[in-house]
Amino acid sequence: MSAPLLRMTDVHVRLSGSHILQGVDLTVRRGGVTALLGRNGAGKTTTVKAVLGLVPSTGVVEFTGDDGRTQRLSGRRTHEIVRRGIGYAPEDREVFGGLTVAENLTLAERRDAPAHHDRVYELFPELKQRSRQLAGTLSGGQQQMVAIARLLLNDNQLLLIDEPTKGLAPLLVAEVADVLARAAEEVTILLVEQNLTVVRRMATDAVVVDQGRVAWSGSAPDLLADADRTRELLGVATSGGHA
Numbered sequence: 001m002s003a004p005l006l007r008m009t010d011v012h013v014r015l016s017g018s019h020i021l022q023g024v025d026l027t028v029r030r031g032g033v034t035a036l037l038g039r040n041g042a043g044k045t046t047t048v049k050a051v052l053g054l055v056p057s058t059g060v061v062e063f064t065g066d067d068g069r070t071q072r073l074s075g076r077r078t079h080e081i082v083r084r085g086i087g088y089a090p091e092d093r094e095v096f097g098g099l100t101v102a103e104n105l106t107l108a109e110r111r112d113a114p115a116h117h118d119r120v121y122e123l124f125p126e127l128k129q130r131s132r133q134l135a136g137t138l139s140g141g142q143q144q145m146v147a148i149a150r151l152l153l154n155d156n157q158l159l160l161i162d163e164p165t166k167g168l169a170p171l172l173v174a175e176v177a178d179v180l181a182r183a184a185e186e187v188t189i190l191l192v193e194q195n196l197t198v199v200r201r202m203a204t205d206a207v208v209v210d211q212g213r214v215a216w217s218g219s220a221p222d223l224l225a226d227a228d229r230t231r232e233l234l235g236v237a238t239s240g241g242h243a
């Protein structure tokens with residue numbers, strides 16, 4: 001069996017004197033969408049930041065790229081980690097509102113690698129139509145589309161996407177879920193997501209974090225099919241397929 005794309009082993013994070021991650025062990029399988037789930041404050045964002053070297057951590061984070069080489073990410077600087085082919089869409093999207101859609105994409109180009117504008121516009125024809133529109137005037141869902149499109153511009157192998165549907169109205173949630181589904185056809189995704197309808201739609205695998213530790217991991221459909229377990233782990237009901 002080939003190595004997982006990403007493996008975290010016994011990762012600890014301490015911030016401002018608090019022990020936030022207390023030995024996280026998780027893997028992200030190549031080719032799927034792994035949902036990173038958990039209650040508010042469980043440690044999901046911190047887990048993603050630990051992969052990227054955005055918070056100080058101990059433990060091991062390993063990445064096995066398409067070339068089959070396993071590389072240790074822990075201890076490396078964020079720009080080196082990103083250059084390995086790991087894209088990040090943070091919770092607040094960070095789209096440049098005063099720039100056009102096209103300018104937002106151009107800014108995401110990496111100097112040392114080809115950028116795939118054609119691929120992005122093919123995947124998201126809406127962005128082609130709106131390429132001259134200021135990103136700040138886009139809907140929340142469309143801004144999220146720009147944020148994800150920027151990640152697909154480069155040859156990333158793993159996307160870390162943090163709560164892309166947070167604070168969006170239901171119609172926009174559906175729009176963003178479409179965007180994610182299109183992105184997932186191209187690249188492996190680790191998705192922090194509280195909306196279980198979105199998780200149900202695309203997640204192949206799930207990891208549940210609770211109080212800085214992994215409380216459950218396995219098949220996402222299996223988890224969501226088990227209403228009692230989902231309620232116990234996430235504190236939400238799954239009846240009717242809605243979060």
Ligand SMILES: Nc1ncnc2c1ncn2[C@@H]1O[C@H](COP(=O)(O)OP(=O)(O)OP(=O)(O)O)[C@@H](O)[C@H]1O
Pocket residue numbers: 015016018020038039040041042043044045046047
């Ligand atoms: N810089 C920091 N200093 C101190 N505590 C922090 C810091 N950053 C995060 N925390 C705490 O770490 C815990 C985990 O935060 P994290 O953002 O990883 O949770 P989360 O699972 O992503 O939550 P949410 O779903 O609410 O976004 C929280 O209790 C949070 O208050």
